[in-house]
Every structure is written in structure tokens, then in C-alpha cells.
Amino acid sequence: MKLSETFLWGGATADFQCEGGYLEGGKGLCTHDFETDGNLENPRAVTYRDEEGNVYRARSSFFSPEEIPEGCEPCIDERYYYPSHKAVDFYHHYKEDLKLMGEMGCNVFRFSICWPRIYPLGIEEEPNEEGLRFYEDMIDTMIKEGMEPLITICHDELPSYLAETYDGWSSRFVIDCYLKYCKTLFERFGNKCRYWLTFNELNAVRGYVSMGTHKCDDQTHYQAVHHCFLASALAVKMGHEMMPESMFGTMYASSALYPATCKPEDIFTSMNKRRETLFFIDVMARGYYPSYSKDLLKRRNVTLDISEEDEKILKEGTLDFVSFSYYRSAIVSKDTKMNVIGGDTNPYLPKTDWGWAVDPLGLRYVLNEFYDRYQKPLFIVENGLGAVDEINEEGEINDDYRIDYLRDHLREMINAVVLDGVKLLGYTMWGPFDLVSLSTGEMKKRYGFIYVDMDDKGNGTLSRMKKKSWYWMKKVIESNGEDLE
Numbered sequence: 216m217k218l219s220e221t222f223l224w225g226g227a228t229a230d231f232q233c234e235g236g237y238l239e240g241g242k243g244l245c246t247h248d249f250e251t252d253g254n255l256e257n258p259r260a261v262t263y264r265d266e267e268g269n270v271y272r273a274r275s276s277f278f279s280p281e282e283i284p285e286g287c288e289p290c291i292d293e294r295y296y297y298p299s300h301k302a303v304d305f306y307h308h309y310k311e312d313l314k315l316m317g318e319m320g321c322n323v324f325r326f327s328i329c330w331p332r333i334y335p336l337g338i339e340e341e342p343n344e345e346g347l348r349f350y351e352d353m354i355d356t357m358i359k360e361g362m363e364p365l366i367t368i369c370h371d372e373l374p375s376y377l378a379e380t381y382d383g384w385s386s387r388f389v390i391d392c393y394l395k396y397c398k399t400l401f402e403r404f405g406n407k408c409r410y411w412l413t414f415n416e417l418n419a420v421r422g423y424v425s426m427g428t429h430k431c432d433d434q435t436h437y438q439a440v441h442h443c444f445l446a447s448a449l450a451v452k453m454g455h456e457m458m459p460e461s462m463f464g465t466m467y468a469s470s471a472l473y474p475a476t477c478k479p480e481d482i483f484t485s486m487n488k489r490r491e492t493l494f495f496i497d498v499m500a501r502g503y504y505p506s507y508s509k510d511l512l513k514r515r516n517v518t519l520d521i522s523e524e525d526e527k528i529l530k531e532g533t534l535d536f537v538s539f540s541y542y543r544s545a546i547v548s549k550d551t552k553m554n555v556i557g558g559d560t561n562p563y564l565p566k567t568d569w570g571w572a573v574d575p576l577g578l579r580y581v582l583n584e585f586y587d588r589y590q591k592p593l594f595i596v597e598n599g600l601g602a603v604d605e606i607n608e609e610g611e612i613n614d615d616y617r618i619d620y621l622r623d624h625l626r627e628m629i630n631a632v633v634l635d636g637v638k639l640l641g642y643t644m645w646g647p648f649d650l651v652s653l654s655t656g657e658m659k660k661r662y663g664f665i666y667v668d669m670d671d672k673g674n675g676t677l678s679r680m681k682k683k684s685w686y687w688m689k690k691v692i693e694s695n696g697e698d699l700e
């Protein structure tokens with residue numbers, strides 16, 4: 216039951232969920248900087264102002280966001296709390312955090328670069344040197360601590376100027392801005408980084424915060440997604456030319472999807488729903504729009520503007536590996552209403568405090584599904600348990616529930632590799648140190664091996680502390696997955 220000696224073990228983060236320092240180092244505003252906190256009952260929202268100066272909120276949940284009406288502009292209003300502004304201050308704590316990761320034995324670290332730290336507005340001729348220096352030092356630090364970088368070029372965000380001025384990815388012009396940004400990263404970090412992800416979870420995001428589009432309708436969304444497909448393919452092609460050893464992926468929000476019953480209608484619907492989400496990775500991994508997408512787009516009344524040149528671009532820039540997040544699974548029946556990802560609750564599975572079904576076998580299921588489908592190496596770039604952690608009287612955090620979750624998932628991951636023959640490059644656990652939740656904006660939904668002293672409103676000392684799971688994971692990595700007990 217052995218993983219290969221070159222297997223990569225590490226953690227994964229996103230800039231706006233951990234960095235903070237939102238106006239430091241010459242950084243421009245990012246779409247996430249307008250997003251308030253929230254919780255399960257009160258979703259996160261973007262604050263925006265109308266022409267008379269009145270402030271409103273638009274739900275910015277990445278599954279089903281609300282639009283920002285014409286003539287209104289996103290704004291920052293002092294009555295609200297915006298988690299990305301401070302996050303967990305990784306901007307000033309990265310040396311300490313990376314040291315703790317290195318000490319744990321990690322040999323890879325996934326992080327995203329904040330686009331407006333490099334191009335504050337997105338349209339400048341020259342990049343912001345201070346932003347480049349920040350990431351350069353961070354990369355050098357992780358290499359010194361024994362980790363190789365895995366860079367997400369664009370994690371659900373963009374410079375807000377591109378959103379305000381060009382309506383984000385709905386404009387083809389943003390492809391050029393993205394490519395200029397990629398070229399800068401490849402020139403500067405290409406000799407230190409092998410693995411790159413062009414985007415994060417295109418199959419789950421929509422609307423202003425992630426795509427920079429003010430409208431959220433299907434026509435706007437799928438055209439914007441098409442522009443992301445082109446940007447990804449062009450970046451892959453350029454990356455291969457500039458860095459022959461490089462390998463490119465895109466992060467796909469997985470989650471296993473099962474038919475709710477053995478009724479043929481449920482099974483057929485579940486296959487169709489699965490395709491609606493796999494569509495995003497199908498185009499980027501295979502290099503063309505699959506035949507079923509004609510019907511998928513027709514049902515949504517979407518007519519895409521795709522040229523022959525676009526089709527050629529998609530073919531020439533396919534991904535080298537398929538990377539994905541896996542947290543949960545869901546079921547689908549003929550009557551299920553779902554918005555791309557999601558589905559109904561499986562009565563056979565336990566749930567987390569945030570209602571996510573816990574399904575370790577589902578990880579083995581999707582690993583097999585993706586390897587069969589794409590025949591490309593895979594990379595699990597997010598997995599983990601969001602839970603409330605309590606500090607006991609001895610000042611420790613005994614997060615056995617997290618250890619159980621990870622152990623069960625890692626066991627199935629190893630089964631998929633060793634028994635089923637899936638080719639897997641590595642595993643990066645989501646949020647190795649506690650950070651802000653993407654979906655709810657809370658701090659109390661913690662994933663980390665390392666506790667960060669901070670609450671939902673940003674109060675706390677920001678000090679870091681190892682949880683029990685840190686010691687457990689260290690043993691797992693040391694034994695290359697053989698010691699899971």
C-alpha cells in the first residue's frame with residue numbers, strides 16, 4: 216500500500232482568504248475587497264452604492280449571486296466588516312506560517328497570487344515591483360523550508376478596475392490583461408515553479424466577485440466562461456513555450472454525484488447534471504466543446520460567440536493534469552433543482568456543522584471517474600473539514616474529528632492510487648492554517664492544522680498554535696501515508 220516517493224504533500228490557500236494587507240505594497244483593489252462577512256443564515260454580500268449615494272448589499276455567494284444594478288458601483292462602507300482586508304495577516308506572518316508547514320514535512324505549498332498586487336488596475340504597462348518582491352520572497356521562503364510552489368494564477372477574483380470598466384470576463388479585452396499578468400509571473404517565477412493552475416473552480420463561481428460581471432444571467436456567464444477557457448489555453452501554450460518543464464492544471468470543484476434511486480429517470484438526470492459541471496473541465500482538458508454542450512447551452516438559451524480561431528486556441532492549450540477540490544458528495548433525482556454543483560442530501564451520510572455530507576469513499580469514486588475520463592495525472596488540491604475548534608483548559612486543541620475526517624479520506628485516496636491504479640501527483644489539504652471561509656466569510660469555520668487566534672470580526676492576537684492534527688499529519692507525511700493511525 217505505497218505511494219510513490221515523489222508524492223507531494225502540502226497545504227492550499229487563497230490570497231484573499233489569508234493575506235490581508237489589502238492596501239499594502241502598492242496593491243490595487245480586488246473584487247473580494249467589497250465582500251462583507253456572513254454566516255449560514257446571512258449570506259456574504261457585496262456592498263454597492265447607487266448614483267444618489269445610497270448603499271445596498273447584493274448576495275455574493277458563489278453558487279447563486281445577485282446582480283449589481285446598472286449605474287451602481289461596488290463600495291466599501293465603514294458600517295460593514297470586510298474579511299479580506301485583514302484576513303489572517305499572512306502578508307506579515309508568511310515566514311512563520313511556512314516554517315510551521317515545513318516543520319510538518321510538507322514538500323509543496325499551494326497559494327494564489329493576488330492579481331491586483333501585480334497589476335493594481337490590471338491595465339498598466341509595467342507590473343508593481345513591490346508585489347512581485349513580496350511573492351518572490353514568499354516563494355524563496357517556501358523553497359528554503361523544503362516546499363515547492365504550486366501557484367494558482369487566478370483564484371475567483373480580479374482587479375476591481377477590470378470589473379468596473381470592462382465588466383470583467385464578459386469582455387475579451389480581459390484575456391489580454393490576464394496574459395500580460397501571466398507573462399510577468401512566468402518571467403519572474405518560472406525558474407522556481409513547476410506547477411501552475413490557471414483558474415480556480417470555474418464550475419462553481421458566477422457574478423461580480425469571481426467573474427467581475429455585474430449581471431449573473433446564463434448568457435453573460437457562459438460567454439465570460441468562454442473567455443476564461445481561451446485565457447487558460449493561451450496561458451498554457453505560452454507557459455509551455457517559456458518554461459518547458461512546467462505543468463498546467465485548473466482547479467475543478469468536484470463533489471461526487473450519485474443518483475438518488477435506481478429509477479432510470481434519476482440515473483439519467485444524475486448523468487446529465489454531472490456533465491453540466493464536468494463541462495468546464497472537459498473543455499479545458501480535452502480542448503473542445505463536447506457534443507453534449509450544444510444541448511446544455513440551448514436549454515439555457517445561451518448563444519456563444521466562438522470563432523474558428525477560438526477553437527484552434529482551445530485545442531492548442533489543453534491541461535497537463537486535472538486538479539480538483541473534494542469535500543463532499545450529493546444525490547440527484549429527476550426533480551432536483553441544482554445550480555451547477557450541489558444536489559440533494561444523502562440520507563446515508565453524516566454531515567458537518569455546515570451541512571456538508573462527509574463521504575470518504577466518494578473521493579475514491581471521483582478519483583476513478585476523473586482518471587477514466589481524462590487519462591491525465593490528477594492532483595487533489597483541496598480537501599479538509601471545516602469545524603469549530605475549542606481550546607481546552609490545558610491550552611490545547613484536540614481536533615480528533617479533523618484527524619478522523621482526514622484519515623478516512625486519505626485511506627480512500629491511497630486505495631485509489633494503489634489498488635485502482637489512479638495516477639495522482641499529490642494532495643494539498645485546504646487551509647493548513649485557519650483562514651477566512653470563502654462561502655460564509657467566517658473564521659469559526661476552521662480547517663487548519665494550525666490555529667489562528669482571530670474571531671469572525673477580526674478580533675484576536677493573530678498568534679499561531681499547533682493543533683493535535685498537526686502532529687498527526689507530520690507522522691502521515693513522514694511515513695508517506697503508511698502511518699494513518
Ligand code: BGP
Pocket residue numbers: 229232415416468540597601645651652653654655660
Ligand atoms: C473551495 C475554494 C476555497 C475554500 C474551500 C472551502 O471551493 O476554492 O477557496 O474556501 O472551498 O470552502 P469554505 O471556505 O466555504 O468552507
